[in-house]
Amino acid sequence: MKRAFFAILQRDLQIAFRRVSEIANPLLFFIIVASLFPLAVSPDSEHLRGIGGGVLWVVALLSSLLALEGLFRADAEDGSLEQLMLSPVPLGVAVLAKVTAHWLVTIVPLVLLTPVLALSFALPVGVLPVMAFALLLATPTLSVLVALGAALTLGLRRGGAIVGLLVLPLTAPLLIFGTRAIDLGVYGESVAAPLYLLAALAALAVSLGPVAIAAALRVGVE
């Protein structure tokens, strides 16, 4: 099972690096949208500091949606998904491997980029590690949620917008705890509570999510 997990992980990473533009698009989207806010709202740093945390979280959410909404589409179109379903590998394990691969290539660079963008919102330097860490804890949950949306809309020709409608309301807890961590960090208070909650959500999503996604895929392939 471990061999199969790493084989799927390696396959998806290999494919991702051969199609670099697909990795780059969500990242560029993230950078561009985040840089539009200072232009559109106000360049006043006091003002930007107030909205910066929230804006970066929302844009990170949307970029992850963009990055993962087509997670299973290529596999469904070339028949490799049905081959995976018939193989001895439990489908949940295969799903976890795919989500992990895409989290590594599209979401982790985004998390690494966030501190740089946070500076353009005049967020205090001390809060940047908190922000990156909160995103690192929240994005596994987010990836699982988007993957679930992608699996549920597999049978639809244009699933993208519907994945957003399905998934974005479910991301509210991540947004609340994530921005709370930043607020607490800005005022120099303890950020442990929201981070613990994000970690708990991640544990829940990563353990139960793949089973739900596998069930949705079976329906989608039929």
Place this chain on the structure above:
Amino acid sequence: MTNEGRGLRAEDVAIWRGDRCLFESLNFELRPGQLALLVGPNGAGKTSLLRVLAGLASPTVGRVSWQGTAVDALPPELRGAIAYRGHLDGLKKDLTVAENLHFFAAIWGGTADLSLLVELKLEAQAHTRARHLSAGQRRRAALVSLRVAASPVWILDEPMTNLDAEGRAIVMRWLTEHLASGGCAIVATHQPKDFERPGALVIEL
């Protein structure tokens, strides 16, 4: 009958598409070593039936079982018992033929035997991405999964599509070896004569 209930069994299977019944009351059992040919005009439901037999879809009515267990809920020790080759070749276009072979082997728990590519006359294309293969070469490359997987049940949907005489001969040879070693197979085809052999079951839709 020692083989009773050991094979691939369809009981009272019916498939509906919307409000149209493709077929109903289909019963058969495929025993180890037996070949079934599925024939019928386009749109008769051959592919739908094969997907149901593979456990990829559920029948509207009825039950399909392998060794007594429903095919869409095989226990871990029986998982991978069914190999299905449909119209989609299941290759990743951005990986080379050899990489695809290694992936199949990792997933199915077999070994990636590169001599299979020699047998398929694909050794020169081993490091070509599947995207750059011709339709017939892709079809051949997809066949390696049958040999890697070593599943006792083969479900083949028009396996000869796009294959030249040599490719068809390879399919025939592998199919004969598979049946001789106690495997069973169901093949949807428009040329049943090509596959005819004693004891073959013909299912007409």
